[in-house]
Amino acid sequence: MTAALELLRIEKSFGGVRALRGASMAVQPGEIMGLCGENGAGKSTLLKVLAGVHSFGSYTGDVIVGGRVRKLFRPVDARQAGIAVVHQELMLVPELSVAQNLLLGREPSRFGLVDEARLESNARADLARFGFAEQIDVTKPVGELGIGLQQILEIVRALSLDAKILVLDEPTAALTGQEANLLLGWLKSLRASGTTCIYVSHRLDEVFEICDRVTVLRDGRTAATLVTSEVTPSRIVAEMVGRNIDLQTRAAPLGARSEPPMLTLQGFHVNRVMNHTEHKADDADERRFVVADVSLSLQPGEIVAVCGAMGSGRTALLSSLFGCARAGFSGQVTLDGKPAQLDSPIAAIRQGLAFVPEDRKGRGLVLGMSVAENLALTSLASREVMGNGARLGLVDDVGEARFAERQIRALRIRGEAGVEVSTLSGGNQQKVVLGKWLARPPKVLLLDEPTRGVDVGAREEIYAILEGLAQRGVAILFASSDLVEVLRLAQRIIVLRHGRSVGELNAVDATENSIVELSTGASSVGAAAHPASNDPIRGRAPSHSSSSLRV
């Protein structure tokens, strides 16, 4: 039988980084193929190749659809080949009606104007074909539908373009348990009617529920293709992680300390920013909170990691501790024994917090400014740095330059004080973001992805800087999706899933497998004997038969 879609040795590089190094997969007609892999394994790059975002020529290898080699130069080529990629972020216009969205870009016209009647009847026909004519009112603005129906609408739109292969990227990431069940059930019925599908997900429980087979990507290559009914979730996790990391350089466990904690959280909730068009009636916990009921405590000098899949609340946790919770938070936070006021970054800084955000260029640096100006940005009011002029509100450029030289030497930043910070390499830029907090070391340093896009050498230097700070008593809380980094740096690891803390691991006992199992819920799939209670936030009673999953 000819495969519906075959990918042969796809390779794709960004600069010097090889994101895909020969990924291959073959999807049979009428099957749902899972696609799994850690962050950075190459999943999203592969999807972009399929969507025609990365032009043919910038990738090498063959995309074969129904036996024909297709060269995907542009998104429209992918569509013509019959590949429809539904991205994680919905591409619907909330203000337009369901019908207008469904036929966006191919409106039927009459006398040069949009033929509204035909538009609506076409949209109704499309929805009826997939069995949603009753549930979705085509005249309603899309924004008034729940996220689950919006996701379905997006898929209907893709299928109504005569897609032969449907590619879904984390379609349940934003859905509640009920919505996800509706979607998964519908996908099964689509499969029964012959639709071919690639299903990308971090959630192994879902993969086991609906996928016939799974392709696992690791470091840009296909690590394995497995039949779900023949393997256990742990096997998939093992293929995802793959490597045996060098366990020699691991964080030294912190000796038992009796010091009072530097930072404590009690029942910390962060509210989700609500779009006013979103369903009001829907007040599921998961929808209301990005971070729900997290409690933790940090000793001075301790380095703790926050792990979890994308969207698990890692970033929200850190940035709300730094006073960036737009929709507010609740719970008790104490800092150095006192209740903390976290209503703005200014307040957070005043109380001794510092934050290195994930998006270095977007949130960490002022790219048009020099290295010195960026380094001094947080210290302009400090008399130590700016001398007595600071009182008058003056900036002493000599004081600034001296301060910058000191930081450049201390952090080994390779770049001159006077050059624009945008000319530095990623690692050196990251050191600048870090350096601006070190004029006076903070009590608690928060870092989101401390070494994303940083080369290996600079990475070790950053680890050394962080460890040096910890030795001086700074408590460090960092979020990372790089498990090697987590195991290298952290003394304790907190794993989040859907905003909740699902486990705390000691660095000594933790392995990549144990972290991935906790964060994907693989361990709870394995323990499917008491299905309803093991995942309280999803609250979803797994409809899959547990017999095929039992280890």
Next chain:
Amino acid sequence: MTQAAITSPRAKPAPGLSGLLGSRTLRTAGVLFILWLGLALHPDTREAFLTSGNLSNVTAQVAEIVIIGVGMTFIVLTGGIDLSVGAAMALFGVVAATLQIDHHMPAVVAILAAIGVAGIVGLWHGLLVTRLRIPPFIATLSGFLAYRGLALLLSDARGLSPMSPDFAWIGGQIPVGAAFAVCTVGYAIGMLVMISRERRRRAFGLPPQAMTALVAQGLAMTVVFGLLLAIYQDGMPVPVLIAGIVTALGGLMLRASRVGRYAFAIGGNAEAARLSGIPVARVKVIVYLMTALLTAIAALISAARTNGVTPGNMGLIRELHVITAVVIGGTSLSGGRATMLGTLLGALIFGTLSNGMNLLNVNSNWQLMFTGAILLGASTLDSLAIRTEGQ
């Protein structure tokens, strides 16, 4: 020599002349020079243009634009804009004029009242932009409409004239002796600042500026000093003196104050600025407040120079003149980039252009089109320069 070690590995000269001004500013100065050269050589303008009387007049005319431009530079630097300044001039002018003419108040009271109203207007803009998060374009567009209406209302749409005698000095001149003294003091301060800054750098073992850059700076200051002496040999208009002081203080604030640095950071990356603990809202309120206050000063100058206020006309499309000057000066409308010297030069180019066209008897409709073309040309050059830098 304990600090010598700091410099050794990267003893490259610190940003010199070009770093200080930005090559954009040098280009602008070049354009101004070419304009002046052209007008000085052109047979129809040769005699009239290069006289101290005419040049003094040109600078007096652009003083208003420069003064408001200093504030506008800060606003545009933070990524904002103020479209209300022209209409606000009419409002502040009417406040000052009615108090003097209808209520027979002394000039001091009228001046303070105009500045007080300006304070309220500036805070109002700051409040709209920071608290209510109304885009600056809209917030000040509403002022553009409302303030002129209010000015017409307060004055019953009459022309108000004449202003009281103790008000006239604002539009007057200071005698030649005082003018020379002012120029000399300014020149001396400029030189001293340059030298002491350099000595301080060396004392701390920081890489020194290149000698050529220092000499060029000194030379430029000397040339400007000489030019000022030549232009103001019959005395200096008070508006020019005010504009000079405002520009100097504005430049200091932009380059050497915390507010200035914060404004650069906010315009460059507002989110990074916020996460660095910069009081973003406070800085924005300050720049709108400052601009409104400077607009009041410009309104008072305008009222004094014309010895009256016509509320329907005063400051008409002034906001666009000011924005033109700021943009020609190299301040980026998307924020994050600005020089005070650039704004000054931009205003001078604008003033020279209209002066030259007046001397050439170009009709006013063509003048508008030429001004538009110059703005377009400056912006095109700029975006081309940015594109090539980016590559």
